[in-house]
Amino acid sequence: xxxxxxxxxxxxxxxxxxxxxxxxxxxxxxxxxxxxxxxxxxxxxxxxxxxxxxxxxxxxxxxxxxxxxxxxxxxxxxxxxxxxxxxxxxxxxxxxxxxxxxxxxxxxxxxxxxxxxxxxxxxxxxxxxxxxxxxxxxxxxxxxxxxxxxxxxxxxxxxxxxxxxxxxxxxxxxxxxxxxxxxxxxxxxxxxxxxxxxxxxxxxxxxxxxxxxxxxxxxxxxxxxxxxxxxxxxxxxxxxxxxxxxxxxxxxxxxxxxxxxxxxxxxxxxxxxxxxxxxxxxxxxxxxxxxxxxxxxxxxxxxxxxxxxxxxxxxxxxxxxxxxxxxxxxxxxxxxxxxxxxxxxxxxxxxxxxxxxxxxxxxxxxxxxxxxxxxxxxxxxxxxxxxxxxxxxxxxxxxxxxxxxxxxxxxxxxxxxxxxxx
Amino acid sequence: xxxxxxxxxxxxxxxxxxxxxxxxxxxxxxxxxxxxxxxxxxxxxxxxxxxxxxxxxxxxxxxxxxxxxxxxxxxxxxxxxxxxxxxxxxxxxxxxxxxxxxxxxxxxxxxxxxxxxxxxxxxxxxxxxxxxxxxxxxxxxxxxxxxxxxxxxxxxxxxxxxxxxxxxxxxxxxxxxxxxxxxxxxxxxxxxxxxxxxxxxxxxxxxxxxxxxxxxxxxxxxxxxxxxxxxxxxxxxxxxxxxxxxxxxxxxxx
Ligand SMILES: Cc1ncc(COP(=O)(O)O)c(C=O)c1O
Numbered sequence: 001x002x003x004x005x006x007x008x009x010x011x012x013x014x015x016x017x018x019x020x021x022x023x024x025x026x027x028x029x030x031x032x033x034x035x036x037x038x039x040x041x042x043x044x045x046x047x048x049x050x051x052x053x054x055x056x057x058x059x060x061x062x063x064x065x066x067x068x069x070x071x072x073x074x075x076x077x078x079x080x081x082x083x084x085x086x087x088x089x090x091x092x093x094x095x096x097x098x099x100x101x102x103x104x105x106x107x108x109x110x111x112x113x114x115x116x117x118x119x120x121x122x123x124x125x126x127x128x129x130x131x132x133x134x135x136x137x138x139x140x141x142x143x144x145x146x147x148x149x150x151x152x153x154x155x156x157x158x159x160x161x162x163x164x165x166x167x168x169x170x171x172x173x174x175x176x177x178x179x180x181x182x183x184x185x186x187x188x189x190x191x192x193x194x195x196x197x198x199x200x201x202x203x204x205x206x207x208x209x210x211x212x213x214x215x216x217x218x219x220x221x222x223x224x225x226x227x228x229x230x231x232x233x234x235x236x237x238x239x240x241x242x243x244x245x246x247x248x249x250x251x252x253x254x255x256x257x258x259x260x261x262x263x264x265x266x267x268x269x270x271x272x273x274x275x276x277x278x279x280x281x282x283x284x285x286x287x288x289x290x291x292x293x294x295x296x297x298x299x300x301x302x303x304x305x306x307x308x309x310x311x312x313x314x315x316x317x318x319x320x321x322x323x324x325x326x327x328x329x330x331x332x333x334x335x336x337x338x339x340x341x342x343x344x345x346x347x348x349x350x351x352x353x354x355x356x357x358x359x360x361x362x363x364x365x366x367x368x369x370x371x372x373x374x375x376x377x378x379x380x381x382x383x384x385x386x387x388x389x390x391x392x393x394x395x396x397x398x399x400x401x402x403x404x405x406x407x408x409x410x411x412x413x414x415x416x417x418x419x420x421x422x
Numbered sequence: 423x424x425x426x427x428x429x430x431x432x433x434x435x436x437x438x439x440x441x442x443x444x445x446x447x448x449x450x451x452x453x454x455x456x457x458x459x460x461x462x463x464x465x466x467x468x469x470x471x472x473x474x475x476x477x478x479x480x481x482x483x484x485x486x487x488x489x490x491x492x493x494x495x496x497x498x499x500x501x502x503x504x505x506x507x508x509x510x511x512x513x514x515x516x517x518x519x520x521x522x523x524x525x526x527x528x529x530x531x532x533x534x535x536x537x538x539x540x541x542x543x544x545x546x547x548x549x550x551x552x553x554x555x556x557x558x559x560x561x562x563x564x565x566x567x568x569x570x571x572x573x574x575x576x577x578x579x580x581x582x583x584x585x586x587x588x589x590x591x592x593x594x595x596x597x598x599x600x601x602x603x604x605x606x607x608x609x610x611x612x613x614x615x616x617x618x619x620x621x622x623x624x625x626x627x628x629x630x631x632x633x634x635x636x637x638x639x640x641x642x643x644x645x646x647x648x649x650x651x652x653x654x655x656x657x658x659x660x661x662x663x664x665x666x667x668x669x670x671x672x673x674x675x676x
Contacts (some may be wrong), residue, residue, distance in 0.1 A: 016514055018470045018540035019566040020588065022573065120664030146484040162476055163466060172469045180567065202668070280514040280548075281467060283541070296466040 007196030012313035088381030094205030099186035113305030114146025116190030191233025195283030206239020234312035257301035350379035433643030454668025582625025598623030
């Protein structure tokens, strides 16, 4: 099951949208198929992947980590080295190029961790498109560094105050905008979910990760036992897994947000948790965290990018068929993984990716030394200093924040004054 | 003999702002001439609704409101106003999760005669149309002006007794102008003989009059939700304001 059958992955997927969105989706599906069959589009995409995104990204042998854990060799696919700091750019560039080809001038996007928003904003800046990003108010607050970056790239960041004020509400808001402006606007959905053709399209644009891994593994003659990726909506994982789905090996592992516990509202575990069930929401059928009525349940994760109540339909189908194995990692395990790989490998994982790192720490010692496991480091953790610093160095961080506030209030903001020409 | 009254399907969020005031609003709508009540079951992610309705839904859900509460509310309306048709509007999740068949059975028992579920498209409805028929209800699909002619024709000729025509692309709650394109869209939607409900952004008597000849009933939603929100602290004012608006839209006093 490498792609959908008419928008469906077994029973998951589909286009469960109000008729207003049907036209734009059908138009997009046709345009996407045409573009992917057009060598000039593929060439343009490959050029920008190389020169702008910085592909291919390295596959790092995590030698110290491997020695410390004493089991399988750990490799890390450094998607965090892609321009803008995460895998999200692969999809954003692909969709923005497509939108341009379709004659759209305006891009809207939803974002959780902000990495997709940053990627969409940067792609728009690069390609000369207008950009509006919807982001839940809660996420705006916890991902300020990314909000600042989006604004620098010239995007309008729209804080969404409805519902749970996180990713799912940003999705709703973006869908509304699209429904009102389909002629001028393309909605760059940030993960392999939503109504068809998004799950297929996002996977194709992200599959560059997996194709590079396949090549890098071959070049080095690795015997890969497992590939591990974190799963929010599922774009980094499906892109990473994509070339391996139809093979029997390696084991593919998706790691969900275990949050702070197993209770309802304490995590975002749709495949492994207690509250995950089949449902229809946000335009597609998949597994969601829902109550008995079908209302979205609250979710919780230290990582904004994994804090979503649904999962891409292809991943849900592959999880149900057993091809992908799902696990979860809790907030504290993810924090430990950030620390472990930073200290021992000089690699700063994004909080999201650290969930995959945490699973690798658990798994590696159980496997023989001649086997390899690969972690997809979907993003780097620069954006997370406001989350990690209060945990790892609370006192220093507090005093830093205090002094920054004092400095701003005293108007000692010389840099701004200089730029503004005051 | 054609009287000059306009049939009105008026929308209402179940339980908003309270069950009691929602009931007062329903009474005002009926007294103001509404012949159909479209009752929305609040959903956590109402992606096709504008801010007025979305805000109302969020508030009701904050109280821990369940589907069952909404159905109890509907049953009460049905008992009080047996001559008024009640249509249930919501999203696919609330219908699919408990089981389409099961949901329809309960809705019919509460007195619902039609279902409007915009994100269960007519050709991928998870068995909604069949389950409605089985339980003596109609599934009422929603058409949009942006539909391709081929798709619109498919819907128009699929044998639905009623079709809800959303008169504008976009979401509920912003002003719609009724022009030639609107009337043409309605003609195409009704081509197969379905009766039409026309709405989205209808908030005044002039729009209602412009539509009256082209539809079975006009539909108005956000305008009432806004009036209810403005008057939620005083039940008498709420009744008067809602009734006056319904009378304006139904041309009742002319
Ligand atoms: C760095 C990073 N990794 C992972 C994710 C999770 O998304 P997905 O599962 O779609 O890759 C996000 C989402 O924002 C992210 O920013």
